[in-house]
Amino acid sequence: MATANELASLTGLPVSYDSALRETYAGAWQGLTHEEIVERFGEQYLAWKRGEPVRRGGGELETEVADRAAPVVLRHADKLPDNGTLVVVSHGGTIRTTIGRLLGLEAHHWEGLGGLSNCCWSILGEGVRGWRLQEHNAGTLPEPVLGDDD
Structure with missing residues (x-):
């Protein structure tokens, strides 16, 4: 909300x-460092990294995040005038799953979109064959993006 207010x-x-654009709820993983998650939830963490549908810490599945967030984006996009622009501000996980859903990718491929750095953006456009990713993680410095899950 702070970023949206600044814009x-x-x-x-x-x-x-x-509220459907909130970050993924990660249950018992919330507030833990990467090292703490691996130490306490090692098997669950490895399954998630393999792309298995995992309720991290008993929280939401990535598909559930997309189920709640993508319809919000679509509803607002449908209201745009021709050549209008919609800016959606959220968190990296929610943005990645929503983009994956809009592009029609299977959920286990969403991780392939990569991380999204703070205050960076992705640009999607809608064409005759659906949504298209035009830019992703734009505005980053030339160093690689590493999330706290790497």
């Missing part, structure tokens, strides 16, 4: 909030 102050445009 609104720069553009003068209104912000609408939707």
Whole structure:
């Protein structure tokens, strides 16, 4: 919300909030470091890294995140005028799963989209054959993006 508010102050445009765009709930993993997760939930962590559907720490599946977030994006995109722009601000996991869903990728391929750095963006466009990823993780410095799950 803080990022959306900053953008609104720069553009003068209104912000609408939707709790469906919140970050993935990771249950018992919430607030833990990568090392703590591996130590306490090693098997579950390895299954998640292999691309298996895992309720990390008893939290949400990535598909459940996409189930709640993608419809919000689609609903707002449908209201845009021709050549309009929709800016959606959220967290990396929610953005990645939503992009994967909009592109029609199978869930186990969503990780292939890579991480999204803070204050960076992705650009999607809608064409006759559906959504297309035009830019991803734009605005980064020339160093690799590493999430806390690597």
